[in-house]
Amino acid sequence: MQSQFFSLNSHPQGLPDQSLFDLKTAELPELSDGEVRVSNTWLSVDPYMRGRMDGVTTYIEPFELGKPMDGAAVGEVIASRDSRFSEGDRVRHAGGWRDVAQLPADQIEPLPDFEVPEQAYLGVLGMPGMTAWTGLNTIAEMQEGDNVLVSAASGAVGSLAVQLAKAKGGTVVGIAGSQEKLDWLESLGVKAVSYRNKDATQLSKDLKAACPDGFDVYFENVGGDCLEAALNNLRVGARIAVCGMISRYNDQSASAGPGNLAMILIRRARMQGFIVFDHWDQYPSFLNEVGPLVARGEIDYRETVEDGLEKTPEAFLKLFEGANQGKMLVRL
Amino acid sequence: MQSQFFSLNSHPQGLPDQSLFDLKTAELPELSDGEVRVSNTWLSVDPYMRGRMDGVTTYIEPFELGKPMDGAAVGEVIASRDSRFSEGDRVRHAGGWRDVAQLPADQIEPLPDFEVPEQAYLGVLGMPGMTAWTGLNTIAEMQEGDNVLVSAASGAVGSLAVQLAKAKGGTVVGIAGSQEKLDWLESLGVKAVSYRNKDATQLSKDLKAACPDGFDVYFENVGGDCLEAALNNLRVGARIAVCGMISRYNDQSASAGPGNLAMILIRRARMQGFIVFDHWDQYPSFLNEVGPLVARGEIDYRETVEDGLEKTPEAFLKLFEGANQGKMLVRL
Known part of the structure; x- marks a missing residue:
């Protein structure tokens, strides 16, 4: 099975432009024991990703030139060799900037079950x-x-x-x-x-x-x-x-x-x-407090959506133009 | 009895110079009940006083033009109409920038009794x-x-x-x-x-x-x-x-x-x-910890001393030239 993904071809000087991003295709290896394959439905682009493009370790590893970029994503399990996940499960993971992600099961988490659209777990509940x-x-x-x-x-x-x-x-x-x-x-x-x-x-x-x-x-x-x-x-x-x-x-x-x-x-x-x-151990407390508010409609949140994997760089760049209202997302 | 004191005649623009400071003389009023008269032996000049010269309230009241300036001082009680103080007591108070201060007794404190020179209570223990x-x-x-x-x-x-x-x-x-x-x-x-x-x-x-x-x-x-x-x-x-x-x-x-x-x-x-x-309630804890270290000579401290009340502005201005090593003081 093939995966399409973005990679950086060079480090941006100043404001990045679309020419820095290459859309590539690679054949995925056979699924190993303990791995899960996910077909992504939503990708997140976030301002902090700009800091990962300079090739310098700050508080997070930089993107490697020529390698698949990554970031938060939501998707559906399409194959699993781990007992914790089955086909059809909705999950969140860090294998974004691509259409199909293949990851160790311990890097994937099932979506919580509040009555909210799944992409909320990349935004207001993510x-x-x-x-x-x-x-x-x-x-x-x-x-x-x-x-x-x-x-x-x-x-x-x-x-x-x-x-x-x-x-x-x-x-x-x-x-x-x-x-x-x-x-x-x-x-x-x-x-x-x-x-x-x-x-x-x-x-x-x-x-x-x-x-x-x-x-x-x-x-x-x-x-x-x-x-x-x-x-x-x-x-x-x-x-x-x-x-x-x-x-x-x-x-x-x-x-x-x-x-x-x-x-x-x-x-x-x-x-x-x-x-x-650094504070991710508090995520369950956050979810307990804010999840019900969002599910009941007591928190208003907005999304700015681009459609199609190929629009991911454009969605990312719009963050720096202030073009988004609420969460900037890519829908696949 | 007369008191000599400094007052500001205008607000400095940029680095102050000596022409801003007037040395004045005034007759002290009769000592009222509850008041104490102190002959100052040491005056403190400190960088924070610069902020008081602009006529604007920041975290402390500004110096009023034409009025006696103030600041930390150490001296000897020469007259007292309060039972807590007697002639000869060594005290610390905020009536500096002058030779003789007259203050309510509750604005005066006896010096602690560590075996240190009295001016240490304006510096390393002040x-x-x-x-x-x-x-x-x-x-x-x-x-x-x-x-x-x-x-x-x-x-x-x-x-x-x-x-x-x-x-x-x-x-x-x-x-x-x-x-x-x-x-x-x-x-x-x-x-x-x-x-x-x-x-x-x-x-x-x-x-x-x-x-x-x-x-x-x-x-x-x-x-x-x-x-x-x-x-x-x-x-x-x-x-x-x-x-x-x-x-x-x-x-x-x-x-x-x-x-x-x-x-x-x-x-x-x-x-x-x-x-x-804002943290002065912790002063006793500080004194308990650091006082003995200073008394035993385990803390090295230095003083830069100017002699004579008339040198007070000069001592103050030297702070901004980095001319002091350790605490800048005026000895009367």
């Missing part, structure tokens, strides 16, 4: 959702009534973060770009602030107008001007959970950081970076 | 010492064996921080300027690295050479290139205690921050600002 929950609770230690600011608030992570924050009270402000995203955030009870055509000074003022008392928690997905504006609006004892800095991922040389880092001192604030994989 | 101990233990949560980096390592705060860190094992690296300071640090068993004539890239390399495994803790007193170089040398899970950013205190406009803040994310590091006054 890694992005778990990231929102971990950043807010474990890293930022959000308390009842805290005022919370979230950047990239209409993204896969941000849109759950604002809703979980909203449920605990306090003023919740979300930064986003397009009117459509701002409208969605407002519909969730979030005060939406656009970053478009603003420098950090103007964004600072707009955040202050949205929440004059300042923020106890900042959930950071963007970096750059968003961070600078947030630093100007911290309350004493504020906590910043640094989940990502997507505005910087394609920088070819280091851009200067915010000029107001001393606010960390003046406001006795804490800024902490985290990687969700 | 606010700067407590700052070092709090930053290392409470904020950075230093663990046995951690590798620790300290900037401004020969200063009043830094020089205790490196010694407390050294006592818990691990590699301790201190950043300082002059050869004399570097030699002192080396004599304490600290690896000393100069920041002089280096950009952040070179300083990063030199820190890496001094401690190839990277740092678990960074005690930040300086900001700027020191912070950037430190961020490049963090271990996973590192903690940065932000005590000060003296390199920025005289900036007239915001200078750009470090371009490598994303290291906070990559290394899952935590950066936390603190103000020692």
